[in-house]
Amino acid sequence: MENGSAELEVPLLNESDSPRAETDPESQLEVPSDLGDDTPRNGGVLNDEPVFESLDYDPIFNIVSEKSTKSKQARRVYGYTGVTLAKWSITILIGVSVGLVACIIESSQEYLVTRKKNFTQRNISHGLVGTFLGFSSFSISLVLVASCLVLFWAPAAAGGGVTLVMAYLNGTDIPDFFRLRTLVSKIIGSICSISSGLLLGQEGPMVHIGAAIASLLTWMHGTFPNPKKVQSSSDSRSCCNNLRPKAFPFDFHNDKDRREFITAGTAAGLAAAFGAPIGGVLYSLEEASSFWSRKVMWRSLICCTFATMVLALINWWEFSTSLPGSMSFRGLQPVFIVRDLPFFVITSALTGILGAFVNTTHGWLDKLRPRSTHKLLRILEACVVAFISVTLMFVLPLHFGQCLPVPDEKTSSGTMDKDYWFKYTCPDENPNTGVAYYNDLATLFFSLPRQSMQELYQLSGQTKVDFTIQSLGIHSISVLIMFILAYGIATPGGIFMPAMLVGASFGAFIGRVLEAMFPSGNIQPGLHALVGTASMLGGVFRASISLVVIMVEGTGGIDFILPIIVGIVVSNWVAHHVHHAGAYESDLERLGGVYFLQTEPPHQLLAMSASDLMSYNVICFHEIVSVAEVVEVLRSTRHNGFPVLRHSQLDNSSGGGKFVGLILRQQLLLLLEQRAFMEVDSTILSNPRAPKFSPCDKQLSKEMQFLDHAMRVYHHYHYPHRRYLSSRPEALNDLDVDEIMQAISSTNTKPDTPVEGDIRTVSDTPKKVLALDLRPFMNRAPITVRRECSAQRVYHIFRTLGLRHLCVTDSHNRVIGIITRKDIAMAQKQAYVSKSRKSFQH
Numbered sequence: 001m002e003n004g005s006a007e008l009e010v011p012l013l014n015e016s017d018s019p020r021a022e023t024d025p026e027s028q029l030e031v032p033s034d035l036g037d038d039t040p041r042n043g044g045v046l047n048d049e050p051v052f053e054s055l056d057y058d059p060i061f062n063i064v065s066e067k068s069t070k071s072k073q074a075r076r077v078y079g080y081t082g083v084t085l086a087k088w089s090i091t092i093l094i095g096v097s098v099g100l101v102a103c104i105i106e107s108s109q110e111y112l113v114t115r116k117k118n119f120t121q122r123n124i125s126h127g128l129v130g131t132f133l134g135f136s137s138f139s140i141s142l143v144l145v146a147s148c149l150v151l152f153w154a155p156a157a158a159g160g161g162v163t164l165v166m167a168y169l170n171g172t173d174i175p176d177f178f179r180l181r182t183l184v185s186k187i188i189g190s191i192c193s194i195s196s197g198l199l200l201g202q203e204g205p206m207v208h209i210g211a212a213i214a215s216l217l218t219w220m221h222g223t224f225p226n227p228k229k230v231q232s233s234s235d236s237r238s239c240c241n242n243l244r245p246k247a248f249p250f251d252f253h254n255d256k257d258r259r260e261f262i263t264a265g266t267a268a269g270l271a272a273a274f275g276a277p278i279g280g281v282l283y284s285l286e287e288a289s290s291f292w293s294r295k296v297m298w299r300s301l302i303c304c305t306f307a308t309m310v311l312a313l314i315n316w317w318e319f320s321t322s323l324p325g326s327m328s329f330r331g332l333q334p335v336f337i338v339r340d341l342p343f344f345v346i347t348s349a350l351t352g353i354l355g356a357f358v359n360t361t362h363g364w365l366d367k368l369r370p371r372s373t374h375k376l377l378r379i380l381e382a383c384v385v386a387f388i389s390v391t392l393m394f395v396l397p398l399h400f401g402q403c404l405p406v407p408d409e410k411t412s413s414g415t416m417d418k419d420y421w422f423k424y425t426c427p428d429e430n431p432n433t434g435v436a437y438y439n440d441l442a443t444l445f446f447s448l449p450r451q452s453m454q455e456l457y458q459l460s461g462q463t464k465v466d467f468t469i470q471s472l473g474i475h476s477i478s479v480l481i482m483f484i485l486a487y488g489i490a491t492p493g494g495i496f497m498p499a500m501l502v503g504a505s506f507g508a509f510i511g512r513v514l515e516a517m518f519p520s521g522n523i524q525p526g527l528h529a530l531v532g533t534a535s536m537l538g539g540v541f542r543a544s545i546s547l548v549v550i551m552v553e554g555t556g557g558i559d560f561i562l563p564i565i566v567g568i569v570v571s572n573w574v575a576h577h578v579h580h581a582g583a584y585e586s587d588l589e590r591l592g593g594v595y596f597l598q599t600e601p602p603h604q605l606l607a608m609s610a611s612d613l614m615s616y617n618v619i620c621f622h623e624i625v626s627v628a629e630v631v632e633v634l635r636s637t638r639h640n641g642f643p644v645l646r647h648s649q650l651d652n653s654s655g656g657g658k659f660v661g662l663i664l665r666q667q668l669l670l671l672l673e674q675r676a677f678m679e680v681d682s683t684i685l686s687n688p689r690a691p692k693f694s695p696c697d698k699q700l701s702k703e704m705q706f707l708d709h710a711m712r713v714y715h716h717y718h719y720p721h722r723r724y725l726s727s728r729p730e731a732l733n734d735l736d737v738d739e740i741m742q743a744i745s746s747t748n749t750k751p752d753t754p755v756e757g758d759i760r761t762v763s764d765t766p767k768k769v770l771a772l773d774l775r776p777f778m779n780r781a782p783i784t785v786r787r788e789c790s791a792q793r794v795y796h797i798f799r800t801l802g803l804r805h806l807c808v809t810d811s812h813n814r815v816i817g818i819i820t821r822k823d824i825a826m827a828q829k830q831a832y833v834s835k836s837r838k839s840f841q842h
C-alpha cells in the first residue's frame with residue numbers, strides 16, 4: 001500500500017497555477033457560489049449517502065474496440081452483419097411480451113374486482129358489517145402483499161416508475177430498476193394494489209414494465225462467467241484465463257443501444273395500457289425520453305404496434321371484441337357542437353385547477369409520509385389508506401347513493417355489461433314490472449374505473465339520468481381524496497387512471513351543474529366528462545400532444561378532437577399558475593440523488609463559462625500506472641472517470657502530462673479483478689517515454705477483447721447493481737485488495753523473465769513493480785472543451801451527447817479541470833433556485 005500512496009494524486013498544475021472561479025460581485029446570484037472551488041463535491045468524498053451514478057451514452061473508442069470492430073466489418077456476408085435483423089427481432093419480442101403482460105395484468109385485475117363486487121352483492125343482505133369486514137380484510141391482504149414485495153424484496157418496484165424511467169433515459173443509472181425481481185414485483189404488486197380498492201392504475205407500471213422487459217431482453221445474447229469465480233484465482237499472472245464469454249454475436253450491452261430498446265419498451269408499455277399505439281410513441285417522445293431520433297421512432301412504433309396487436313388478438317379471442325387497452329371507448333353517443341366550446345373552457349379551467357391542486361398536496365403530503373427506511377410504518381400507511389378507501393366505498397353509497405332503475409338495454413349505451421349496474425342495498429327487482437334497481441354511487445365505486453368512465457362519457461342530457469348530481473359530486477370529491485392519499489404509498493401503482501377517473505367524474509358533475517343552470521342549453525354531461533378527463537391529465541401531467549392523441553385513439557375517432565384540445569390547452573395554462581410543474585417534474589425535483597438535465601439550459605448559464613463549472617485538481621493516471629496507486633485512488637475517492645496522461649519532457653518535473661484518454665472506474669475495477677497486471681521497471685512509471693505497446697500492433701489478443709467486452713457489459717450482467725457499488729469502498733472489498741497488495745510486495749523482490757506477446761511483459765529489468773497498462777482500454781477520443789467555452793454550450797454538449805465526463809484542457813492539451821453530469825445538474829439547480837429567489841423578491 002505504501003508503495004502507491006506517495007503517488008496518490010497526480011496534480012496537473014501547481015496550486016498557484018490553478019485558475020480560480022471568478023465570482024462577479026455584480027452578478028452574485030447568477031454564478032452559483034459553490035461552483036468553481038477546488039474541493040471535490042459529491043462523489044469525491046467518501047460518505048454513506050446514496051449516489052446515483054451517470055450512464056455513458058457516449059461510446060468508448062479504444063484500441064481494442066477499434067480493432068475488433070474492423071475485424072467484424074471484415075466478416076460481413078454481402079455487406080450484412082445481421083445486427084439489424086437481431087435488433088428488429090428483439091424489438092418485436094419486446095412488443096409481444098409487453099402485450100402479453102398487459103393482458104395478464106388487465107384480466108387478473110378485472111377478475112379480482114368482479115369477484116369482490118359479487119362477494120359484496122351476495123353477502124350484503126346477510127349483514128353489512130360482516131361484508132365490510134370481509135371486503136376490507138381481502139383488500140388489506142392484497143395491499144400487504146404489494147407493499148411487502150416492494151419493501152422487503154424489490155424496493156425499485158414502488159410507485160408508478162415513470163419518473164425513474166425518465167431519469168434513466170436522461171442519463172441517471174437507477175440501481176436494480178430493471179432487474180427481474182423488480183419486474184416480477186411490479187407485475188404482482190400492480191395487480192394486488194389496483195384490485196385492492198386503492199385508487200391506482202396500471203398505466204405507470206406498464207411503462208416501467210415495458211422498459212424493464214426491454215432491458216432484460218437485451219441481455220439475452222451471450223453469457224458471461226461469474227466474476228466471483230474468477231477472483232478465486234490466486235495466480236496474479238493468470239490474467240483473463242478464466243474470463244471466457246461463451247458467445248456475444250451481437251453487442252447490445254452498451255448504454256446507448258439499451259437506451260433505444262428501453263425507449264421502445266416504454267412506448268409499448270403505455271400503448272398496451274391505453275390501446276393507443278401512436279399515443280404511446282408520442283408519449284415516449286414528449287415525456288419519457290430525453291434522446292430521440294428517426295430510428296428510435298420507428299423502433300418505438302413497431303414495438304407499440306406489436307404490443308397493441310397482441311392485446312387486440314387476445315381480446316378478440318376471449319371476448320370477441322378487438323378493442324385493446326383500458327382506454328378504448330367506442331360508439332360514444334353525445335354529439336359535439338361547436339356552440340358548447342365556452343362551456344368546455346369552464347370545465348377545463350376548473351379541472352385544471354384540480355389537477356394542479358393534486359400536485360401541490362402531493363408535495364405537502366410527501367414531507368409527512370414515513371421514509372422508506374421505516375418499513376413497518378410504510379406498510380401501515382398503505383393499509384390505512386386502503387382501509388380509508390374501502391370505508392368510503394362502503395359508507396358513502398349507503399347515505400348518499402340513489403336507487404335508480406337499471407337502464408333498458410335499448411336506451412343504454414348497449415356497450416356495457418348488464419352486471420355493471422350494482423344493486424348494493426337497493427330493493428330487489430320488481431317481479432310485476434321487471435324493473436331492477438342499482439345504487440348509482442356504489443356502481444361508480446365498485447366497478448373498474450374503465451367501466452365507470454365508459455358510462456360517464458355516455459351521459460347525454462336530461463333525458464337519461466344514470467348518475468345524480470349529488471352522487472357525481474360526492475364521487476368526484478371522494479375519488480380525489482383516495483387518489484391523493486394513494487399517490488406516494490409504498491406499493492406499485494400509477495396515477496394515470498386515477499387522474500382520468502377524477503377528471504371524468506368531476507367533468508360529468510360540472511356538466512350536470514351547467515345543465516341545471518342552462519336547461520335550454522342542450523348541454524351533454526358526457527362530453528364534459530371527456531373534457532374533464534383530458535383536462536385533469538393536462539393539469540396533473542402538463543403533457544399536450546401525446547395526451548390528445550391518446551384520448552383521440554381511445555375514443556375511436558376525431559369527432560371529439562376539438563373539445564379534447566381545448567381541455568388540454570386550457571388546463572395546462574391554468575394549472576401552471578397554481579403549481580409550477582407537472583407530477584413527473586415535481587417528483588424529479590424531490591428525488592434525492594437523481595440529476596435530471598432539462599432540454600434547454602437555464603439563462604443564467606449564459607454568463608458563465610466552463611471554468612465556472614469545472615472541478616480543479618483533477619485526479620489523473622498515467623498510461624502505465626502502478627497497481628498500488630490505482631487501488632489507493634479507488635479507495636479514497638468515488639470518482640468514476642479519470643483522465644489519462646502521457647508523460648512529456650515538459651511536464652516531467654510536475655508529474656503531469658498530455659491528455660490522451662479517459663478511463664472509467666469500472667474499467668479499472670475489472671482490470672484489478674482480473675489481475676490484468678504487468679510487471680514493469682519502477683523507473684518506467686516516471687519515464688517520459690513509456691514502452692511501446694506491442695500486443696496491439698500486430699494482433700489483438702483474445703483476452704483483451706474479452707476484457708474490453710467485459711468492461712462494457714460489466715454492470716449489466718451478473719451484478720446489475722454492481723456498478724452502483726463500484727464507486728463505493730465496499731466494491732474494493734470484493735476484489736480482495738489485500739491479496740493484490742501481497743502480490744505487489746512479493747513482486748518487488750522477484751525477478752521476472754519476459755514472455756513474448758504476453759501483455760504483462762513490457763521489459764525485463766530486474767527491479768519490478770506491478771502495474772496496469774491503460775492504453776488498450778482507455779477511451780482515446782473523449783470530448784474536451786477549453787476553459788473559455790460558454791457554460792450553455794457545455795450544457796448542450798452534455799444534453800445532446802449524453803455525456804458523463806468532460807475534460808477541460810488548456811492550449812497545450814493539459815487537463816486543467818473536469819466537468820461531470822452532476823456538475824451541470826447542480827449548476828442548473830442553482831440557476832433555478834436563484835431565479836425563484838429573484839421572482840420571490842420582486
Ligand code: ATP
Pocket residue numbers: 040041042043044052053054055614615616617618619620638639640641642643727804805818819820821822823
Ligand atoms: P457519476 O457518479 O455521475 O457517474 P463521477 O463519479 O465520475 O460520475 P461525480 O460523482 O459527478 O463524478 O463527481 C463529483 C465531483 O467530483 C464533481 O464535482 C466532479 O467535477 C469531481 N470529479 C469527478 N472526477 C474527478 C477527478 N477525476 N478528479 C477530481 N475531481 C473529479
